[in-house]
Amino acid sequence: MQVFHTERSRTHVAEEHIITKVSRRIKLGFGIGDLGGNLFFTIIGFYLLYFLTDIVHLSAALAGTVLMIGKIWDAITDPVTGYVSDRTRSRWGRRRFYMFVGAIISFITMGMMFTKPEMQSQMTLFLYLTFLYCLLNTAYTLVNIPYAALLPELTDDYNQRTILTGYRMSFAVVGTFVGAGAVMPIIGLFTEKEFGWTIMGYIMGGVMLLTTLITIWAVREPEHPEAQDDKGFLKTYAETLKDKVFLTALIPWSLFITGTSMVQGALVYYFAYIFKDEALFQTALLFLLTFSLLFIPIWVKVSEKIGKKNCYMIGMGIMGVGVMVFSLLGEQLGPNVALVVMALSGIGLSTHYVMPHSILPDVVEHDAVNHGNIRREGVFSSLWTFSSKIGQAVALALNGWILALFAYVPDQPSALAAIGIKLICGPIPLLWYVLGIIILRYYPIDKAYYTAMLEKRG
16 A cells, blocks of 8 residues: 555645555555445436335335435435545544445345335335435445545546546446346346345345445545634535536536436336337346446547546437437337447446546545645535435436326336336436536636646645
């Protein structure tokens, strides 16, 4: 761990607390943490609504509301976790203790979340599942917010941050592969389908636990100066939310999350009820995610030439076109052509894995330069994650409500329900993508801006 174990005075640490070059061990150890995190995000996005409606038999409207409440609660806990972790001083550092506790709770609650309750009353089911989902999301927050806050601390180099994010997002795509592709095969190993869902939940919870522990072991946080932001909780966050540079990155990110989460939650319904081939869903995900993974290093290289913002805008434009073609023409084009469209959409989706998480550390550095080098990684990371969870909450709730509005009934496909499924697969997500691209155009930080900013810091 020679990256951080240096014999420097506290004064020198205060002036230069981040090392530009990052070792391969740190890159791999940090990166693998998002395998478990994205596995969680993927399973919730692709399968939880389906599990609640088709396995637990909770009404679509109530199921969508469970997911919305759980994600709103999840979002509320983010700022608190970020604020507290920024001010934590321990022999574990500022972040890793919370990650350890959260990983243990996540393992337990992930299995419980995918265990069908014995309750019969819709309202009792609704209350129980809402409580359990809130608890699961709290555990995820304890892992995810401190984990995301680590990235700005590992390097202050503009391109190295993109490379480090590339490692992280390569593991994230692997997590998406596992979360999307292994769920149904695991369940299929058991003759009793409900028991299969339970085992799947505990297995995936175990993967989340293991990958977090590897990150805790591999990454050592840098020593920080004792100087801290002396503003209170509300003033700190109010000040952060007035930062126009931050907002031009934050708002597009949340809009893109909303659109992508709607598509994620809708795809299984599209394959089950439009193509009438639920098993093909796994193949489609393989196409989508393979191309996403393959293009991560390509987008990293392209970003060095045209910038992170431009890559992100181009990628989400590709994604928007792809989901529209898939949702509106997929039935006419047929499954084989639809798989090709999914693969091409994956090229655009790849930027969503890399660019926003590479942009955020630059925003954190911008804030530090303008506030006396006080580090507020946790605050920014929590708001970043807060907005993504609000976006996901809105998306999943809209999916459930729109399905209910179009009279969706499990295992009873209708022409009206098919229209609702198509809407949440393409046209509505496209609106979020277009709005996000328009706002992202005003984000100012490129490499020249960043270099000048660091020169200002001196």
